[in-house]
Amino acid sequence: MSQRFRKFVARVAKDNEFQPIKNRLLNYLQKESENKYKNYPRLLEIMESYWPKYKEGFKISHLLKDHYKEIFNFYLNTIFPFRKRGIMLEDPEAPTPVDFKLMYKYRYNDGEIKAIKEIMSEQNIEGKIEGILKRLLIFAVSSFSPMVEQIFGRPFAFQFSSIDANQYNNGEWEVIAVISAREQ
Numbered sequence: 001m002s003q004r005f006r007k008f009v010a011r012v013a014k015d016n017e018f019q020p021i022k023n024r025l026l027n028y029l030q031k032e033s034e035n036k037y038k039n040y041p042r043l044l045e046i047m048e049s050y051w052p053k054y055k056e057g058f059k060i061s062h063l064l065k066d067h068y069k070e071i072f073n074f075y076l077n078t079i080f081p082f083r084k085r086g087i088m089l090e091d092p093e094a095p096t097p098v099d100f101k102l103m104y105k106y107r108y109n110d111g112e113i114k115a116i117k118e119i120m121s122e123q124n125i126e127g128k129i130e131g132i133l134k135r136l137l138i139f140a141v142s143s144f145s146p147m148v149e150q151i152f153g154r155p156f157a158f159q160f161s162s163i164d165a166n167q168y169n170n171g172e173w174e175v176i177a178v179i180s181a182r183e184q
Contacts, residue, residue, distance in 0.1 A: 090102070134177070164176045
């Protein structure tokens with residue numbers, strides 16, 4: 001577990017106690033991503049470089065499908081502190097030019113889980129670890145919307161269609177979320 005992950009979790013816990021109420025968690029994660037003064041513009045530039053190929057017909061979903069590994073690995077690993085080895089992205093779909101779906105899997109290791117539990121204890125936050133692990137992943141992905149909107153020029157949002165979590169015998173957890181995105 002990296003110190004970067006621990007500091008990230010501590011900031012999130014302090015701001016909103018991992019609670020999605022009134023979009024506090026989502027808003028915080030959007031600000032957190034935008035505050036990456038070097039990396040946020042880098043990812044935006046990458047996406048802007050691809051956009052001319054997709055601009056005719058406003059095929060934002062096709063851009064995301066064709067470049068999902070590069071875009072979402074960068075976003076989750078460079079903008080946010082999710083480990084590269086823990087991220088798996090599967091089954092991208094773009095059924096229409098403005099609809100996108102992807103399965104996101106993240107395997108939280110023992111150090112990350114321990115850090116979250118310690119921070120929960122330090123800040124007297126109640127809740128189940130499984131719920132917090134799920135929220136961190138789905139709201140981090142959902143916080144990507146403003147970046148897509150900048151490229152696409154239209155409102156765009158991510159919503160999870162399903163989310164599950166499995167605990168392994170070694171104490172690690174894997175969160176599996178199918179997240180859809182579409183023009184609003």
